[in-house]
Amino acid sequence: xxxxxxxxxxxxxxxxxxxxxxxxxxxxxxxxxxxxxxxxxxxxxxxxxxxxxxxxxxxxxxxxxxxxxxxxxxxxxxxxxxxxxxxxxxxxxxxxxxxxxxxxxxxxxxxxxxxxxxxxxxxxxxxxxxxxxxxxxxxxxxxxxxxxxxxxxxxxxxxxxxxxxxxxxxxxxxxxxxxxxxxxxxxxxxxxxxxxxxxxxxxxxxxxxxxxxxxxxxxxxxxxxxxxxxxxxxxxxxxxxxx
Numbered sequence: 001x002x003x004x005x006x007x008x009x010x011x012x013x014x015x016x017x018x019x020x021x022x023x024x025x026x027x028x029x030x031x032x033x034x035x036x037x038x039x040x041x042x043x044x045x046x047x048x049x050x051x052x053x054x055x056x057x058x059x060x061x062x063x064x065x066x067x068x069x070x071x072x073x074x075x076x077x078x079x080x081x082x083x084x085x086x087x088x089x090x091x092x093x094x095x096x097x098x099x100x101x102x103x104x105x106x107x108x109x110x111x112x113x114x115x116x117x118x119x120x121x122x123x124x125x126x127x128x129x130x131x132x133x134x135x136x137x138x139x140x141x142x143x144x145x146x147x148x149x150x151x152x153x154x155x156x157x158x159x160x161x162x163x164x165x166x167x168x169x170x171x172x173x174x175x176x177x178x179x180x181x182x183x184x185x186x187x188x189x190x191x192x193x194x195x196x197x198x199x200x201x202x203x204x205x206x207x208x209x210x211x212x213x214x215x216x217x218x219x220x221x222x223x224x225x226x227x228x229x230x231x232x233x234x235x236x237x238x239x240x241x242x243x
Contacts, residue, residue, distance in 0.1 A: 001037030007075035008047040015215040030223025048128040049136035080128035081173040085117035115167035123171035130179035163211035
């Protein structure tokens with residue numbers, strides 16, 4: 001079974017920080033191992049469904065993987081739901097500020113303001129509105145099936161967080177989950193219910209101290225559950241029985 005995972009930092013961030021994509025305890029690799037296969041990961045910090053679309057349309061390495069992919073895992077949508085009290089392009093543009101001292105001061109100011117602004121704005125706007133999350137997910141599925149009709153697609157419902165960096169605010173998650181579930185039902189994309197698996201783990205502070213990323217217990221739970229879901233959708237796939 002050959003998996004292509006488009007994801008955010010929840011795919012490669014462990015209990016103490018980010019890790020190489022091939023770390024065996026990360027959930028994509030737990031999933032692939034349970035299926036007797038291999039996972040390829042294209043991911044980044046803060047990736048939303050829009051970033052997954054950009055990866056599909058702009059990364060030649062991803063293009064090269066599609067012909068060898070049995071199942072595409074759209075492991076995005078989690079960061080879409082986070083409060084974004086300042087425009088996304090401001091946050092992403094901080095890295096381009098010069099000189100270095102100006103960049104560091106601007107980033108420190110942004111990080112200091114973000115929790116208070118998230119609470120003040122009650123978590124709105126979010127990083128990517130639900131209708132755009134659905135649009136980019138749908139565009140991704142359509143594009144993949146136009147190129148490789150046999151690839152099966154699996155998605156996820158948005159995760160939960162208790163992150164001090166966002167003031168513990170996550171009011172945008174419920175609307176995003178409703179939108180993603182509605183889209184998935186319309187197009188026939190199975191979804192892994194992530195909060196059901198990691199909710200208690202995150203709320204009990206058993207994961208990363210940042211209150212957002214997961215510990216190994218959650219990675220194991222998500223990897224095993226995703227493997228079971230993939231088994232149900234990969235039946236009959238012409239390449240599904242190959243490692």
